[in-house]
Amino acid sequence: MIKKFLKSEFVKMPWKNGKGITTQICIEPASAKVDKGDFLYRLSSAPIDQETEFSQFAGMNRILIPIKGAGFRLNDKAYAKYEVAQFSGNDEIYCSLLKGPVIDFGVIYDPTKVKAQARVLHLKSDMTFSLEPNKEYFITLLDGVLNYNGKALAELETLHYQNEINCELKPTNSAMIFYLSLEII
16 A cells, blocks of 8 residues: 655644644554654654754654754754754754754654664665565655656655555656655564
8 A cells, every 4th residue: 555645634733842833744543642642653844943942752762854954953963954863752852053944854653662764865766665564664755856656746745655565766867755664563
């Protein structure tokens, strides 16, 4: 099964700490509420236009990537555009900007129920990924033009693969993607 999360389905909401706005791309289960913390995983994106504290998500793990702008510093470590940061949702995280506003892309997940692996890939030609049937996969277009099964993805639109054996992606010139594999344990 391949599900496409369209921009028209995204939900804007305040950060848990009220210090920003995020765009939720998907949450599992769909009935889960961020403030209750009753989800397995959640994909979202948010603009960060000033130094700020991040919301804490007790018991969760986080993956965060700057996808627009120069990057950010989380506590004492700098992350350039497309560099993957991973940290505990229990951590107190202070974000400062390297050279002005950024837009991030992130995943929050419950590590007691989900194993996650994430990376950012620069596709310069057609690519086929082999998929394992016991895992779920998410592919999010971060930049460029990307086609799958003859259909185009818009920026931040996300493909969710379950029980598929492969994934064929066709960039036009090139595309930056976020590639996430999740194993429910």
